[in-house]
Amino acid sequence: MSAIVEDYVRSAEPVGSRTLSKHDEIHLSAATIRNEMSDLEEMGYLDQPHTSAGRIPSQKGYRFYVDNLMGRVEIDNQTLSVLREHFQRQRGEMERLIHETALVLSELTQYTSIVMGPHVYQEKIRQIQLIPLRPGAAVAILVTDTGQVETRHVQLSEGVSSDDVVRMVNLLNDKLAGVPLYRFRSQLSHEIAEELARVTERYDDAMAFLDELARLAEARERVFVGGTTNILAQPEFRNVDKVRPLLALLERPDRVSQMLPAAQTPGVQVRIGMENGIPTLQDCTVVSATYTIQGVPVGSIGVLGPTRMNYARVIRILEYVSHALSDWMTKQASG
Amino acid sequence: MSAIVEDYVRSAEPVGSRTLSKHDEIHLSAATIRNEMSDLEEMGYLDQPHTSAGRIPSQKGYRFYVDNLMGRVEIDNQTLSVLREHFQRQRGEMERLIHETALVLSELTQYTSIVMGPHVYQEKIRQIQLIPLRPGAAVAILVTDTGQVETRHVQLSEGVSSDDVVRMVNLLNDKLAGVPLYRFRSQLSHEIAEELARVTERYDDAMAFLDELARLAEARERVFVGGTTNILAQPEFRNVDKVRPLLALLERPDRVSQMLPAAQTPGVQVRIGMENGIPTLQDCTVVSATYTIQGVPVGSIGVLGPTRMNYARVIRILEYVSHALSDWMTKQASG
DNA sequence: ATTAGCACTCTGAGCCGCCGAGTGCTAAGA
DNA sequence: TCTTAGCACTCGGCGGCTCAGAGTGCTAAT
Numbered sequence: 242m243s244a245i246v247e248d249y250v251r252s253a254e255p256v257g258s259r260t261l262s263k264h265d266e267i268h269l270s271a272a273t274i275r276n277e278m279s280d281l282e283e284m285g286y287l288d289q290p291h292t293s294a295g296r297i298p299s300q301k302g303y304r305f306y307v308d309n310l311m312g313r314v315e316i317d318n319q320t321l322s323v324l325r326e327h328f329q330r331q332r333g334e335m336e337r338l339i340h341e342t343a344l345v346l347s348e349l350t351q352y353t354s355i356v357m358g359p360h361v362y363q364e365k366i367r368q369i370q371l372i373p374l375r376p377g378a379a380v381a382i383l384v385t386d387t388g389q390v391e392t393r394h395v396q397l398s399e400g401v402s403s404d405d406v407v408r409m410v411n412l413l414n415d416k417l418a419g420v421p422l423y424r425f426r427s428q429l430s431h432e433i434a435e436e437l438a439r440v441t442e443r444y445d446d447a448m449a450f451l452d453e454l455a456r457l458a459e460a461r462e463r464v465f466v467g468g469t470t471n472i473l474a475q476p477e478f479r480n481v482d483k484v485r486p487l488l489a490l491l492e493r494p495d496r497v498s499q500m501l502p503a504a505q506t507p508g509v510q511v512r513i514g515m516e517n518g519i520p521t522l523q524d525c526t527v528v529s530a531t532y533t534i535q536g537v538p539v540g541s542i543g544v545l546g547p548t549r550m551n552y553a554r555v556i557r558i559l560e561y562v563s564h565a566l567s568d569w570m571t572k573q574a575s576g
Numbered sequence: 577m578s579a580i581v582e583d584y585v586r587s588a589e590p591v592g593s594r595t596l597s598k599h600d601e602i603h604l605s606a607a608t609i610r611n612e613m614s615d616l617e618e619m620g621y622l623d624q625p626h627t628s629a630g631r632i633p634s635q636k637g638y639r640f641y642v643d644n645l646m647g648r649v650e651i652d653n654q655t656l657s658v659l660r661e662h663f664q665r666q667r668g669e670m671e672r673l674i675h676e677t678a679l680v681l682s683e684l685t686q687y688t689s690i691v692m693g694p695h696v697y698q699e700k701i702r703q704i705q706l707i708p709l710r711p712g713a714a715v716a717i718l719v720t721d722t723g724q725v726e727t728r729h730v731q732l733s734e735g736v737s738s739d740d741v742v743r744m745v746n747l748l749n750d751k752l753a754g755v756p757l758y759r760f761r762s763q764l765s766h767e768i769a770e771e772l773a774r775v776t777e778r779y780d781d782a783m784a785f786l787d788e789l790a791r792l793a794e795a796r797e798r799v800f801v802g803g804t805t806n807i808l809a810q811p812e813f814r815n816v817d818k819v820r821p822l823l824a825l826l827e828r829p830d831r832v833s834q835m836l837p838a839a840q841t842p843g844v845q846v847r848i849g850m851e852n853g854i855p856t857l858q859d860c861t862v863v864s865a866t867y868t869i870q871g872v873p874v875g876s877i878g879v880l881g882p883t884r885m886n887y888a889r890v891i892r893i894l895e896y897v898s899h900a901l902s903d904w905m906t907k908q909a910s911g
Numbered sequence: 912a913t914t915a916g917c918a919c920t921c922t923g924a925g926c927c928g929c930c931g932a933g934t935g936c937t938a939a940g941a
Numbered sequence: 942t943c944t945t946a947g948c949a950c951t952c953g954g955c956g957g958c959t960c961a962g963a964g965t966g967c968t969a970a971t
Contacts, residue, residue, distance in 0.1 A: 271946095295932080628919090
């Protein structure tokens with residue numbers, strides 16, 4: 242029975258009893274298999290597109306396969322060398338690594354890849370800059386200790402003197418350097434606000450500015466999607482009406498970020514069909530993993546493909562990538 | 577005759593003589609029209625999918641229509657109000673404006689929009705920052721007078737003292753503030769290099785750093801694509817095999833930037849089919865325009881649709897958007 | 912120059928019937 | 942009790958067929 246399900250997943254097309262009985266590993270006759278299949282269908286592991294067609298695994302079937310049957314595979318050498326080369330080539334910018342990792346991932350799996358983060362909550366403030374553009378407008382820049390840069394335009398009221406600005410920024414840097422971003426807000430209101438009032442008489446302006454800065458610290462999630470067009474190669478999406486909603490979804494970063502589970506859960510996650518909680522993804526599976534910096538999860542990577550996907554391989558590759566990413570970033574963060 | 581071509585473009589499906597003769601504006605019989613059409617086909621303005629089908633305009637036909645027949649339309653009120661609202665809502669960040677403009681454009685036209693730039697060559701340096709991360713690594717930040725921020729990680733050799741860095745950055749800011757980015761490189765080599773040598777004994781390091789900075793100034797073209805999935809709604813792209821190469825093209829920013837003509841040419845450009853010089857776009861038209869800051873062209877916007885597109889409307893909208901963008905940015909730049 | 916008429920062409924939709932893969936059931940064998 | 946062979950049945954897909962409709966080109970008349 243386990244062999245049967247596994248074979249379904251491998252061949253990935255409606256499979257009939259006869260075809261199956263010809264397989265090497267199976268020494269049962271077609272009739273026996275028919276009985277088994279009939280049982281499995283009754284239990285909900287298989288679906289039948291129509292009476293005289295073979296069976297295909299149901300969502301429940303895939304789930305059972307992933308949880309109980311699927312063996313562990315090794316990454317083939319070619320894939321491995323691509324991955325190694327990718328991570329060795331990178332240096333310096335996280336943003337770029339993230340982006341290119343998405344591309345490599347989609348290339349290797351021939352599915353669509355999604356990469357999120359790293360979100361910066363855990364990172365520490367290295368420096369805050371406020372660069373005046375013209376009266377009343379300035380650019381606020383925040384640099385974290387791993388070299389992420391966040392930018393935001395801020396409005397200042399016109400009367401603020403440049404001395405005030407310098408004092409304010411100096412104070413902020415004194416007080417906030419080394420503070421992790423997730424503490425930014427609380428740190429602000431408790432200690433700094435009062436001192437600020439002492440430094441500048443324009444208290445309201447200062448607070449408005451701090452508010453902007455805080456929003457900067459809660460920077461948007463970065464989302465990259467790679468290999469969108471790969472799904473078009475999948476037979477289940479040869480129909481334009483089927484793919485369109487899916488592609489439309491992938492165009493919207495806010496929706497894409499919902500596809501990956503919260504970055505807390507460790508290990509590789511597999512969400513099959515409806516498990517994703519997004520109707521459009523009912524025929525898709527999202528395999529995802531998180532990556533960490535010094536053990537703290539900061540982002541996730543995922544692969545989006547049809548429910549009929551090569552689970553073992555994708556899962557293995559994601560394990561690899563999430564480890565490699567974590568290593569790389571941890572090394573980066575600790576110099 | 578002109579009426580005939582115009583009608584083709586409007587109805588946008590293989591058109592037969594009978595259908596055409598029923599149109600209000602045309603008081604000729606089907607037979608007459610057949611003769612005319614036969615002539616037009618001979619001259620290359622029309623194509624015939626097969627003998628007993630109607631005709632469709634050829635690339636040459638569209639070209640003739642755009643150049644000679646097409647009248648000027650006004651933007652309908654609803655569209656106009658969407659556009660007005662869009663440009664009024666925006667404030668502050670160019671990057672964001674550009675991005676959202678792409679979305680609005682694709683929404684309004686129901687085609688795919690492409691927005692490039694603004695490239696920063698014309699902008700002037702407001703400030704340069706070098707923020708050390710750890711020994712040997714730092715983040716270089718360059719802010720222009722319009723508030724664009726460019727970031728780049730740079731390697732420094734470990735022995736550089738922070739004093740050296742401060743001196744160097746100060747010198748650079750003294751010398752380079754107000755210099756337009758396109759003069760960055762020349763300015764560097766002539767005046768500054770020597771002085772730098774006086775300020776720090778680590779001449780080589782300084783030069784390496786400057787090199788990185790210069791690359792920063794030649795920042796990548798920013799490209800946004802909006803409404804990719806809109807093309808899937810077009811009947812000519814209902815076939816997955818037809819769209820795939822197109823979508824694949826749109827996934828690659830380097831290729832997308834080739835789709836828009838160099839930012840020099842003023843006014844609205846129309847490139848029909850093969851005129852794009854990209855085989856994949858042979859059934860597509862790209863309508864594009866540039867936008868300017870204080871009269872200097874700095875980027876372009878475009879709409880990508882099937883050759884059978886609503887030329888008059890798209891052209892008119894692009895005119896509007898390019899003006900509105902230019903105004904917005906010019907206002908932004910001059911405070 | 913325009914038009915009506917006519918014979919001709921081609922596509923696409925609908926229908927038919929067949930083939931093959933697959934099924935369920937039953938009865939016999941291990 | 943599990944397995945297997947045999948058999949009748951079902952159903953989707955494919956090729957072939959016909960037919961209607963839209964469109965054409967040509968000719969002769971206005």
